[in-house]
Amino acid sequence: MSLPLNTFTQLENFGHSLKASSYRIQIKKTEDIFEAFQLAKKLGLKVTPRGTGISYNDVSLNGGGIVLDISGMNQILEWEPASGVIRCEPGVTLERLWQFVEPNGWWPPIVSGTMKTTLGGCLSTNIHGKNNFRAGPIGEHVVEFTAMLPTGAVVTCAPKKNADLFHAMISGLGMLGVFTSITLKMKRIHSGLLSVDAWHAPNLSRHLSGLLDNAPHYDYIVGWLDTTARGRSLGRGQIHGAQQLKEGEDPNPQETMQLKVQHLPDRLLGVMPKSYLHYFMNPFMNNLGMQGINMGRYVTGLRRHTFRQSHAEFHFLLDYVPNWERSFGRGGLIQYQSFLPKETAEDAWREMIRLSHQRGLPSYLGVTKRHRPDNFLLTHAVDGFSLALDFKVTDRNRAKLSQMLQDFDRIVLEAGGRFYFAKNSETSCETARGFLGDEVIARFKKLKKRCDPNNLLESDLYRRVLG
Amino acid sequence: MESDWHNYNDSFADNYYIHVTTRIAAGSFTWQDGHSALSKDGGRVMLECTYPHMDDNVSVSPKPAPVSKALPAVTPLNPRRRGIIIGASDGLGAALARCLAREGYTLALLARRSELLELLCDEINRASNENRAFAYHHNVAEYDKVPDLLRKIVSDLGGLDLVVFLAGVNHPPGGMDKYNFENDRKMIEINLIGAMAWLSPVAEMFQSAKAGQIVGIGSVAGDRGRVGNPGYNTSKAGLATYLEALRNRLTRHGVNVLTVKPGFLKTEMLKAAQGVTPFAIPPEKAAEDILKAMQKRKQVIYTASIWRWIMLAIQHTPSFIFRRLSF
Numbered sequence A: 001m002s003l004p005l006n007t008f009t010q011l012e013n014f015g016h017s018l019k020a021s022s023y024r025i026q027i028k029k030t031e032d033i034f035e036a037f038q039l040a041k042k043l044g045l046k047v048t049p050r051g052t053g054i055s056y057n058d059v060s061l062n063g064g065g066i067v068l069d070i071s072g073m074n075q076i077l078e079w080e081p082a083s084g085v086i087r088c089e090p091g092v093t094l095e096r097l098w099q100f101v102e103p104n105g106w107w108p109p110i111v112s113g114t115m116k117t118t119l120g121g122c123l124s125t126n127i128h129g130k131n132n133f134r135a136g137p138i139g140e141h142v143v144e145f146t147a148m149l150p151t152g153a154v155v156t157c158a159p160k161k162n163a164d165l166f167h168a169m170i171s172g173l174g175m176l177g178v179f180t181s182i183t184l185k186m187k188r189i190h191s192g193l194l195s196v197d198a199w200h201a202p203n204l205s206r207h208l209s210g211l212l213d214n215a216p217h218y219d220y221i222v223g224w225l226d227t228t229a230r231g232r233s234l235g236r237g238q239i240h241g242a243q244q245l246k247e248g249e250d251p252n253p254q255e256t257m258q259l260k261v262q263h264l265p266d267r268l269l270g271v272m273p274k275s276y277l278h279y280f281m282n283p284f285m286n287n288l289g290m291q292g293i294n295m296g297r298y299v300t301g302l303r304r305h306t307f308r309q310s311h312a313e314f315h316f317l318l319d320y321v322p323n324w325e326r327s328f329g330r331g332g333l334i335q336y337q338s339f340l341p342k343e344t345a346e347d348a349w350r351e352m353i354r355l356s357h358q359r360g361l362p363s364y365l366g367v368t369k370r371h372r373p374d375n376f377l378l379t380h381a382v383d384g385f386s387l388a389l390d391f392k393v394t395d396r397n398r399a400k401l402s403q404m405l406q407d408f409d410r411i412v413l414e415a416g417g418r419f420y421f422a423k424n425s426e427t428s429c430e431t432a433r434g435f436l437g438d439e440v441i442a443r444f445k446k447l448k449k450r451c452d453p454n455n456l457l458e459s460d461l462y463r464r465v466l467g
Numbered sequence B: 001m002e003s004d005w006h007n008y009n010d011s012f013a014d015n016y017y018i019h020v021t022t023r024i025a026a027g028s029f030t031w032q033d034g035h036s037a038l039s040k041d042g043g044r045v046m047l048e049c050t051y052p053h054m055d056d057n058v059s060v061s062p063k064p065a066p067v068s069k070a071l072p073a074v075t076p077l078n079p080r081r082r083g084i085i086i087g088a089s090d091g092l093g094a095a096l097a098r099c100l101a102r103e104g105y106t107l108a109l110l111a112r113r114s115e116l117l118e119l120l121c122d123e124i125n126r127a128s129n130e131n132r133a134f135a136y137h138h139n140v141a142e143y144d145k146v147p148d149l150l151r152k153i154v155s156d157l158g159g160l161d162l163v164v165f166l167a168g169v170n171h172p173p174g175g176m177d178k179y180n181f182e183n184d185r186k187m188i189e190i191n192l193i194g195a196m197a198w199l200s201p202v203a204e205m206f207q208s209a210k211a212g213q214i215v216g217i218g219s220v221a222g223d224r225g226r227v228g229n230p231g232y233n234t235s236k237a238g239l240a241t242y243l244e245a246l247r248n249r250l251t252r253h254g255v256n257v258l259t260v261k262p263g264f265l266k267t268e269m270l271k272a273a274q275g276v277t278p279f280a281i282p283p284e285k286a287a288e289d290i291l292k293a294m295q296k297r298k299q300v301i302y303t304a305s306i307w308r309w310i311m312l313a314i315q316h317t318p319s320f321i322f323r324r325l326s327f
Helices: A030-043 A094-104 A119-125 A164-168 A204-217 A276-283 A287-300 A311-315 A324-328 A345-358 A396-416 A429-436 A436-453 A460-465 B010-015 B091-100 B114-128 B143-157 B181-209 B230-253 B266-273 B283-295 B306-315
Strands: A008-012 A019-026 A047-049 A066-069 A076-080 A085-088 A142-146 A156-158 A178-185 A194-201 A220-227 A236-244 A305-310 A334-342 A365-371 A384-392 B016-021 B035-041 B044-049 B060-063 B082-084 B106-111 B133-136 B162-165 B213-217 B255-261 B300-305
Touching: A008 B181, A019 A030, A030 A047, A030 A066, A030 A142, A030 A178, A076 A094, A085 A094, A085 B283, A094 A119, A094 A311, A094 A429, A119 A178, A142 A164, A156 A164, A156 B133, A164 A436, A194 A204, A194 A311, A204 A220, A204 A236, A204 A345, A204 A384, A220 B016, A236 A287, A276 A287, A276 A324, A287 B114, A334 A345, A334 A396, A345 A384, A345 A396, A429 A460, B060 B143, B082 B091, B082 B143, B091 B106, B091 B114, B091 B162, B091 B266, B091 B283, B106 B114, B106 B143, B114 B133, B133 B143, B143 B181, B162 B181, B181 B213, B181 B230, B213 B230, B230 B255, B255 B306, B283 B300, B300 B306
Parallel strands: A019 A066, A047 A066, B082 B106, B082 B162, B106 B133, B162 B213, B213 B255, B255 B300
Antiparallel strands: A008 A019, A076 A085, A085 A178, A142 A156, A142 A178, A194 A236, A194 A305, A220 A236, A220 A365, A334 A384, A365 A384, B016 B044, B016 B060, B035 B044
16 A cells, blocks of 8 residues: 555645645545554554544644545444444444434434534544433443554454443544444434424523523523623523423324434525525624624524424534535634533633623634533543534634633633533643643553554644643 | 773663763774764863763763754644745745745755754744744755655645745856856756656645645746856756646646746855846845745746846847847
């Protein structure tokens, strides 16, 4: 195997705010991974696995090195409709997965806000969904996985088999080995629809208590936060709690579980193709425009209401407007997500949102969720909440934004918070050490030395936060 | 000579120089391992070793703190472009390196003269207070070494957005009636084939990535074959044609190819030019012109810009007049 120059590719993050050129090698089968490791070793290059490449940051970027594109390893290997256990290759996307299992009355136990993610990527970052407070991260639903280590060894891990590696490779950012097959347990559903309650929260305090108090009554809960509201309304927003329908509640489950019911419409009002929508959103992507849009959204959601929504529509909000991230313009966008214990979250986020107003750098979109801790090595979870803030990046605001996010990091660390390695793009080495702790990093490095003695696996993210 | 081993452990050797002074006259002698420098000190031979082998006159001094070679972390809020400058040790190359580093580029600087390069990198890194320039020793005539070196640099820089080829030599034959094939050959080997050895793999990579920028430094001397220096004219004309061909291939893939045609620059090479050298500009001025042209993604520029008009006139001078001129 050689490294042809025409594999050189410019890769980006989801927000189009980061570019890095690498040699992209398409992986079709397990042996290709081994060959790629051998090649990298021979040429002195580093390797990073990459799925569909839609993380917000540099977790799947490896400037100047080799990127293993595993999206071609996308076969579903085994499916047992009776027990809901499925074995897939790592390049299978959540989209393929839910469309495959839903007609049989199953749904993936954990999904991200977009269905474009691959299972390999989901495990590497240990994604969570809107049911994190109940179901934990995706790692808790993995029955078993196999992975190839840079040494060429293929390991099988399960919660009780190679448990240390199991809990480190899930959340391990692809830096210990490359997944070759993943076995997951699906979740039983009795309808293709969810029952959704929507209500508003007039301020941050009510917003967080709304999430905390209502979470036990729902399967899924998620908040939208008006990042532009100030004063007494600071932190106001809207909360959506969703419950799965129980057996018998949906008179026609076979019909609602059909894919056509789940299909996200690709035209707005049946006329305008949604793929053009981002051009029309672009003019509103400034402080004033987003203040208007956030306010409009809050006001229209004031009435408490209940409705039924398909699984796909409820979960995959990020896919509702294709290429919406393009509307952020040339500089793209970044997301800053912080996870805070329920005791300190309110004060810390109030301080952060105020700071963003003072500095004229309001976030354009805020999303809150309820979380619980898990026992994976590089975990981001806390017994509390998360707040994800989207920021537009421009040539003029880079320095100011960078300074503000450093201040955010300090506030979050002081409040005992954590960060998620699929999201934040500015986390420094010191910040990572601040919330992971030296002991966890030492344990991870020890496993890394065992699995990857030649340090072949390195991503831009790894060099930035753990290098 | 004593041949005892001292028992210094690794961490001690990491942090201290160990000086061993002997009375042996300077000459060739072999140590078993570890010596890193050899210098004369008042008739004595001073050896700096990691593991000294003898007993007499051992002294230690602390090593300076290691200089970090780490790249600054590249993030959406701290974006970096990465560039290679081939032929960066002095003149226009050094000026362009300083100019691009100020713009925030991370640069690999290549040249034959390592000491000059190291000094330049040091200067740039100290001025920007972070590691922006890295030195690579390279002789453009060693074409076979290009693929490995290119891959190493791209890996070290963390990507590649820009390649500037400005390595060039000028060996005039020394008069209208003198001919020197060896000189002509050298100029073609460095100025033209050297450029092709670098730009051919770079073009393939940029075409594949659908992004990138190539800058080639030609010369006004390439616009017309003249009596003074046929070999140099040919090398620069060939380079300009090669760059034009790359441009025609790559523009459709989103890659910009800029040909720069400097007139006289106040550099070492100016000394090779015979006769008058009108409109000579300092290399810093030319570097700024190049940066501006890069930002505007131009195709061909002259620097100083007046040369565009001078060369227009020269290019359109009919041959029956031109071949009677002695310039």
